[in-house]
Amino acid sequence: AQSVSQHNHHVILSEAASLELGCNYSYGGTVNLFWYVQYPGQHLQLLLKYFSGDPLVKGIKGFEAEFIKSKFSFNLRKPSVQWSDTAEYFCAVNARAAGNKLTFGGGTRVLVKP
């Protein structure tokens, strides 16, 4: 069975600081990888996704993520955060052999101080 680990449960940053959130998954086969974001009081929205090709994926709002297959990792980055990036971030994995079922990590709460 696939599993997803997000190493940081809470992150507190100041505006303009750089952000990196770790995500590791356990599954030996081909995977699709996702980062979802949940702003306070809202539902989950897709931030970016990786299916194949260039392992550096760019998403909305200046976010990017890098898929490193050898490390089973898909870390999320943003060079300079804004107060509006305060949210909870979820990494998710879809093992293609398992059909359309996403497995989510435990989430990382990010607080950006103005």
Place this chain on the structure above:
Amino acid sequence: NAGVTQTPKFQVLKTGQSMTLQCAQDMNHNSMYWYRQDPGMGLRLIYYSASEGTTDKGEVPNGYNVSRLNKREFSLRLESAAPSQTSVYFCASSEWDRSGELFFGEGSRLTVL
């Protein structure tokens, strides 16, 4: 375009009561899902329906039942609510293709006393 709509948004139940969470999507997606979200545990899959007429258990199905009423609607029923079922429930839908991208509803916050 409403996307995925869930009702109710909030509900308080007493232990042992039953209730049904309703979900409808207007994107003509084949697959629908019910997740629960608990602090520090992310989202866990309760049940899913790959296509109309089929349902399957996810990670945490105990205490729940589902019905895929038609292609648009997928309901989640708690037959005898327990405090451990206090959670935020999210319905989601997706196309049945290799992408796996989910589209979520706004969530239903359920409290069981």
